Amino acid sequence: MSKLNLLIVDDEPGIRSGVERVLRNFSVGYPFMNEDFTFQIIEAETGERAIEIIESQPIDIVLLDNKLPGMDGIEVLEYIKTKEYDISVMMITSYASLDLAVKATNNGAFNFVPKPFTPQELKTSVENITKNLYLRRMTRQMKEDSKQVRFQFLSVLSHELKSPLNAIEGYLRIMKEKQVGEEVDDYMEMINRSMERIKGMRTLIFDLLDLTRIESGKKTRDLRNIDLHDVVKDVIATVEPLAIQRNIEIMLDCEANLYLNADKNEMEIILNNFVSNAVKYNKEDGKVYITILKKDGQVVMSVEDTGIGIKKEDQALLFQDFVRIKNEKTKLVTGSGLGLSIAKKIVGLYNGTIDMESEPDKGSKFTITLPLSK
Amino acid sequence: MEKKKKILIVDDDVDVITVLGSILTKAGYDVISALNKQEGLEKLRAEHPNLAILDVVMTTHYEGFELAQEMLNNPEFADIPFFIQSSIDILVTSKASVQEMAHEFRKDPNFKDLQVLMIKNVEDNTAGIDYKADDGKTYFFPVRDFIRKPVDAKKILPEIEKHIR
Numbered sequence: 384m385s386k387l388n389l390l391i392v393d394d395e396p397g398i399r400s401g402v403e404r405v406l407r408n409f410s411v412g413y414p415f416m417n418e419d420f421t422f423q424i425i426e427a428e429t430g431e432r433a434i435e436i437i438e439s440q441p442i443d444i445v446l447l448d449n450k451l452p453g454m455d456g457i458e459v460l461e462y463i464k465t466k467e468y469d470i471s472v473m474m475i476t477s478y479a480s481l482d483l484a485v486k487a488t489n490n491g492a493f494n495f496v497p498k499p500f501t502p503q504e505l506k507t508s509v510e511n512i513t514k515n516l517y518l519r520r521m522t523r524q525m526k527e528d529s530k531q532v533r534f535q536f537l538s539v540l541s542h543e544l545k546s547p548l549n550a551i552e553g554y555l556r557i558m559k560e561k562q563v564g565e566e567v568d569d570y571m572e573m574i575n576r577s578m579e580r581i582k583g584m585r586t587l588i589f590d591l592l593d594l595t596r597i598e599s600g601k602k603t604r605d606l607r608n609i610d611l612h613d614v615v616k617d618v619i620a621t622v623e624p625l626a627i628q629r630n631i632e633i634m635l636d637c638e639a640n641l642y643l644n645a646d647k648n649e650m651e652i653i654l655n656n657f658v659s660n661a662v663k664y665n666k667e668d669g670k671v672y673i674t675i676l677k678k679d680g681q682v683v684m685s686v687e688d689t690g691i692g693i694k695k696e697d698q699a700l701l702f703q704d705f706v707r708i709k710n711e712k713t714k715l716v717t718g719s720g721l722g723l724s725i726a727k728k729i730v731g732l733y734n735g736t737i738d739m740e741s742e743p744d745k746g747s748k749f750t751i752t753l754p755l756s757k
Numbered sequence: 758m759e760k761k762k763k764i765l766i767v768d769d770d771v772d773v774i775t776v777l778g779s780i781l782t783k784a785g786y787d788v789i790s791a792l793n794k795q796e797g798l799e800k801l802r803a804e805h806p807n808l809a810i811l812d813v814v815m816t817t818h819y820e821g822f823e824l825a826q827e828m829l830n831n832p833e834f835a836d837i838p839f840f841i842q843s844s845i846d847i848l849v850t851s852k853a854s855v856q857e858m859a860h861e862f863r864k865d866p867n868f869k870d871l872q873v874l875m876i877k878n879v880e881d882n883t884a885g886i887d888y889k890a891d892d893g894k895t896y897f898f899p900v901r902d903f904i905r906k907p908v909d910a911k912k913i914l915p916e917i918e919k920h921i922r
């Protein structure tokens with residue numbers, strides 16, 4: 384239950400107290416509104432007084448008589464409009480001349496109640512104006528929220544793009560000033576790191592494209608019966624070179640002809656992310672176990688590693704855009720920090736879930752569950 | 758021989774550590790580093806450096822600022838000067854205190870929505886940061902100086918000379 388401040392501006396005390404009486408125990412509620420609204424009635428006998436009140440406390444709705452002793456209602460309305468107050472105004476008038484109606488609507492009056500009005504007429508008008516006010520405020524809030532999300536995304540993105548540039552520029556300056564030696568070989572480590580950072584930027588750009596395609600719904604999805612066994616074989620083949628370098632063994636448990644109605648490219652993105660993470664964040668001579676099976680009308684895919692694991696407090700952050708956990712063990716690994724958030728978004732498209740178990744220094748296990756569609 | 762002065766670099770980017778580290782080592786400093794706030798606090802405690810250089814955005818958005826505030830509030834570290842290193846533009850002023858200027862900037866429609874204001878007074882060389890944290894509140898704290906990324910040896914070394922303990 385929340386209270387709206389309703390200001391009644393009328394020089395006739397009888398009208399003011401009448402409005403007070405009718406609205407005192409009145410409440411407005413709609414199925415689409417989260418809450419019911421009641422009204423706190425505030426009275427003003429002149430336009431001047433009304434403005435004083437509006438200046439000094441938050442007002443949501445004004446019921447405004449046009450014919451007032453000093454400044455008239457239209458002037459109060461103009462004032463509210465020029466000051467851009469978030470207030471809905473309803474004019475009360477005994478002679479609703481066309482002229483006044485046009486002028487008032489141009490200045491943003493919500494509607495009119497003719498004087499004299501019955502309690503029911505007043506209630507209906509207040510109900511409408513409340514609904515309108517609620518919707519207007521909700522829409523604005525939603526716009527602001529989405530602007531905020533976009534802004535945050537862009538500011539994190541620009542940070543992610545600047546970091547590798549700063550690193551590479553830093554290395555190049557050192558080389559230009561020949562800070563650590565005369566031979567190219569003295570700089571080999573820096574050159575390799577620069578190349579690694581360029582590779583990271585490239586991954587970021589590709590991941591970003593994937594992400595925007597998924598989020599905009601532009602990516603054409605090609606849903607058909609695909610054999611997950613084939614997909615996972617391909618994924619393993621892509622990751623294998625990195626695994627061999629670090630002497631990591633990838634073990635697969637998946638029967639042939641395991642069909643799922645899905646987009647092949649999306650399944651590749653998901654599996655590739657989990658399997659490549661299981662290799663990237665593993666230890667030398669480690670193992671990766673991939674299991675895919677059908678169970679209770681679902682496909683369950685799990686990727687388990689014997690790697691560095693993830694601390695409890697970091698686990699909650701992982702699926703957010705750009706989050707990467709930085710510590711001694713991960714410092715040389717490059718990535719965009721988008722992989723898991725992309726995987727999560729895709730899994731969401733299938734109404735699936737991702738579960739995670741992880742223990743620092745022991746390893747991690749990610750389990751993806753996708754419902755089989757009919 | 759005089760003992761080498763020790764500088765702690767806290768940055769989640771190893772390459773920034775490498776670049777800055779090699780510049781500082783060449784200039785005769787002893788360099789230690791940490792990749793996040795937690796490790797940073799451990800190194801501060803164990804090594805008690807003569808100066809710290811802090812990155813801002815690490816695993817969390819304002820990790821560097823949080824570390825800075827912990828340093829200011831903890832008497833154990835209160836005597837360790839620190840710089841904030843970032844690629845955000847710095848606002849300069851020559852009047853009033855930097856904290857008052859932060860208030861002024863927050864009223865200005867051009868700046869009031871910025872998440873972070875880094876302000877430096879060019880007359881008396883005081884500096885401070887005013888930022889809106891994720892909880893919606895704004896915080897202010899003083900800093901010795903700002904350092905712009907990418908690292909530039911010519912600019913950073915004189916600043917360090919000026920402030921190192």
Ligand SMILES: Nc1ncnc2c1ncn2[C@@H]1O[C@H](COP(=O)(O)OP(=O)(O)OP(=O)(O)O)[C@@H](O)[C@H]1O
Pocket residue numbers: 586590656660661664665688690691692693701706707708709713717718719720721722723724746747
């Ligand atoms: N199997 C794992 N073991 C340990 N840590 C992991 C594992 N998988 C992910 N992480 C942590 O989660 C973070 C986010 O992973 P994510 O896949 O989103 O990004 P990334 O690996 O940095 O980049 P990319 O999108 O290029 O793969 C990683 O930086 C890493 O710290």
